[in-house]
Amino acid sequence: MLHASDCCQEDSLKYAGDGVRRRGPGDAPVGVRAPVPYFFVTTNGTPVGADEIRKVFKRVLQAAGLPRHFTPHCLRHTYASLLLQEDGGRLLYVSRQLGHANVTITADTYAKWIRPVGRGVVNALAISSVV
Structure with missing residues (x-):
């Protein structure tokens, strides 16, 4: 209870x-x-x-x-992974949403859902710093 x-x-x-x-x-x-x-x-x-x-x-x-075997915790994982898959999903925001003590817990648990920064983003940053 x-x-x-x-x-x-x-x-x-x-x-x-x-x-x-x-x-x-x-x-x-x-x-x-x-x-x-x-x-x-x-x-x-x-x-x-x-x-x-x-x-x-x-x-x-x-x-x-x-599926009937889902638990509330499954829904929590779904929520977190969907946030991290979104464009611009921010690890710190997700960590706070989940109430984790620190960002490391979130990163360790959900690392596979965190989108890596692509070359296009890096190139755009490089170009914008030149202009």
Whole structure:
């Protein structure tokens, strides 16, 4: 089960009203339900189990025509590799999108998807520096 404290810090900034202020656990404004400690909850605030999340994910995969053995992590890899294959895909940007501690992790994991700089780009740079 994914608990909010696994990913988020208790003193994270929360947006409230017209400004930003620090809020602690249970510090909800009047008329607003206090935040629950889980990311996936039922309508009454109880945590949704991992089995139910897997079932929903499998239905989404089927609806999208994707193989049922795919996992959310497969989708993460697809996202990263597509970004890196784009013209101008930037390693630092992808690394930050994935939340990697450093760019080396991203480079080691996705090196095969990083487009090498072609001679045309190098030649264009050489010509532009002359002009």
